[in-house]
Amino acid sequence: MNRQTKRPQEQRFKDKAKLIVKINYFTSIFSLLFFFTCLYVLDIKIVIPYVFLAFGILNLINTFLYRYHKNLLLTYNTVSIMTLAGASVITLYSGGINSPFIFILALIVVAGYVTTKSYGTLYLNLNLLIIVLIYSQSIADFSFVSNVVPEESRNIFALLSVLFSVYLLGGVFGKNLLHAHHNLYKTKTALEEKINEKETLIKEVHHRVKNNLQTVSSLLSLQSRNIADKEVKNLLKSSQNRVISMAMVHEMLYLREDLSKIEYRSYVQELAEYLIRSIKGTSSNITLDIDIPDLKLNIDTAIPLGLLINEAVTNALKYGIVDENKGEIRIKLTKDKDNEYLLNIGDNGVGFPETVSYKTTQSLGLKLIHNLVRQLQGTITRDFSKKGTHYIVKFKNISNQIAPVPR
Incomplete structure (x- = not known):
């Protein structure tokens, strides 16, 4: 005791x-x-x-x-x-x-x-x-x-x-x-003060983590300016976007009352719009269709799912919808009666052959998508009935447990 x-x-x-x-x-x-x-x-x-x-x-x-x-x-x-x-x-x-x-x-x-x-x-x-x-x-x-x-x-x-x-x-x-009764009231008041103090400290931690991640993002951006190799530059840019996707989660947790969960629609909207501006510029021909109800996910689920969406949208903008062509990126997240989540994410770009998978390609993005699905303890399949590249991801909200580290 x-x-x-x-x-x-x-x-x-x-x-x-x-x-x-x-x-x-x-x-x-x-x-x-x-x-x-x-x-x-x-x-x-x-x-x-x-x-x-x-x-x-x-x-x-x-x-x-x-x-x-x-x-x-x-x-x-x-x-x-x-x-x-x-x-x-x-x-x-x-x-x-x-x-x-x-x-x-x-x-x-x-x-x-x-x-x-x-x-x-x-x-x-x-x-x-x-x-x-x-x-x-x-x-x-x-x-x-x-x-x-x-x-x-x-x-x-x-x-x-x-x-x-x-x-x-x-x-x-x-x-x-x-x-x-007075002693109980004093104890209750003291506990409320400790809870408020703890929430303030947690908010401060999220704020500092966000600032540190933004610092890492800025360092990657500065480093990429001094590199002439386009391929290496793109790798640094991709890493910068991954860092920013994590920083956004901590920023939203810092700005909101609920310190354990974030409103996921606004997060996905902000993340996708940032990726479009970062890769295609401010004036692009990309249409963004986001269909997410009022869902709140905890940080253990929000970060790996955000990284997964980051990789899928990045691949769509780089390799699916090429050059200045028009294109659409669709992201839909639903929850069924069994408390399972279903993510439909894809684009109407050129797509890639069925024979290409994360096992047969050297693409870091595809490998990351599948590893992140494993971290979410879910499953992923490709929908070949539609034009472009479309994924169907099933997962559950991870709560109070340590997610497995991707290998």
């Missing part, structure tokens, strides 16, 4: 122990006051005052012993059993089911639930059983106990019993539960 998890548990234990000790002291003091009140004010001479006296003394001893053994459950269960026994006896000798002191039994249930759910349930069932037994005794033809509270003192005894119950329930339990 780490330190962050252990600290709140220790605090909860301290709060629980503080509450139980505080209730013990209050009930002991009130019990001793009840002893003197019953004996000398209410003129109750039988059983009831001596139960208060015994409970007050024993509970004080029980509470003092906690300072030495530090066993909270032992202290709590001892006082609960004494309270059950004492309250049951006082209830029986002060009117049975009609005794106002019967409400003290409810306090034991409340204390149980404050401690743990299991103890609350246990003492709830015990109290229900005791109440049923008290009621059964009160309606029996022969009752072995009688109301020992004098007639003239019963109203005062009822008043003191109700005041005792209300004070303990509202004053002691209420204040501590309110204190616990």
Whole structure:
């Protein structure tokens, strides 16, 4: 168990122990006051005052012993059993089911639930059983106990019993539960601040990654200016476009509220338009048809899929739609009922023979497309029924797992 998890548990234990000790002291003091009140004010001479006296003394001893053994459950269960026994006896000798002191039994249930759910349930069932037994005794033809509270003192005894119950329930339990509520609110506020801080840091990371990738892109652009070989220059340009396609993902994550997913239509639109400007220039004859609904993909899926689209569109612009010819690039992304995605991407250019594949060609673009499909844990097929080059890619949204590294 780490330190962050252990600290709140220790605090909860301290709060629980503080509450139980505080209730013990209050009930002991009130019990001793009840002893003197019953004996000398209410003129109750039988059983009831001596139960208060015994409970007050024993509970004080029980509470003092906690300072030495530090066993909270032992202290709590001892006082609960004494309270059950004492309250049951006082209830029986002060009117049975009609005794106002019967409400003290409810306090034991409340204390149980404050401690743990299991103890609350246990003492709830015990109290229900005791109440049923008290009621059964009160309606029996022969009752072995009688109301020992004098007639003239019963109203005062009822008043003191109700005041005792209300004070303990509202004053002691209420204040501590309110204190616990404030602690929970503070914890919630602290967690929200940490989450906001974490989101800010994640945004900053995406921003820095985007800036670093743009720096790499700029270095590749500068390097290509000093190279006369057209083939090498094209390779550097292709690498630059791949870097930019990754930088766009981090830029979109930085600019949006959702730090885990990006709106993929706007990303594909921006990426495809950039590639057309980069390869064909600002005034081209290329028509872009993008059909993507409101889909959001996480970064583990968005980056390899973006690189795949980058390669397919780049190949279409370089080798499919040649020179200044008119052409159309179509990108469609859908999601089926099984949470599988289907990408249809292609162009109406010149295409290439069926015999050419990533296994038989030296084209880095084709090899990358197939390796990226493997990284997406999907499948790819060519659609030969249409003019040009068209791919059908099936994949699932990769989530919380490490994608396999292409070989």
